[in-house]
Amino acid sequence: MKTYRANRAGIRSTTIVAVRREGRVAIAGDGQVSLGATVMKQSAVKIRRVKGREIVAGFAGSTADALTLFDKFEGKIEEFRGNITRASVDLAKEWRTDKMLRKLEALLIVADIDHIFVISGSGDVIEPEDGIAAVGSGGSYAIAAARVLKKHTELNARAIVEEALKAAAEICIYTNDSISIEEITPEG
Helix, strand or coil, X not given: CCCCCCHHHCEEECEEEEEEECCEEEEEECCCEEECCEEEECCCCCEEECCCCCCEEEEEECHHHHHHHHHHHHHHHHHCCCCXXXXXXXXXXXXXXXXXXXXXXXXXXXXXXXXXXXXXCCCCEECCCCCEEEEECCHHHHHHHHHHHHHHCCCCXXXXXXXXHHHHHHHCCCCCCCCEEEEECCCC
């Protein structure tokens, strides 16, 4: 008898996109959660602020796994007194080496005013050179749209992530236009 974990059984969800522009960072996520060909929920919120900090995280993948990782990330932020770089690297290291965490199926995008990182369970901590990152089922569509919008328009970070997610929702069947956005500004 073969056992399937949730993602292997066909749960697909989420597109998360982050953009830094003109001293501001915005992260947006869609609200769709799908099981196979069925939309199970249209208004899930997959963006979270770290308590007491100007740090935001967005997650794609299994919700329980992603929330577990977000909690771990929040603990790392406290441990490293708000240093998002050290917290991200330490989380990726623990995620890759811990027997239980290694099985988690999710991706995180974390950001503060100065950094955007994509964190994976294989130990990757990637800081995009252009200040744009995206993960999830529609991530490639969202990042393409965000790059074009950043290069060829004067839109701010918030408007870019919103429009990029709308573009992904028009193409990716696992992404919808129920968008939640968090923004980090120099003013706090």
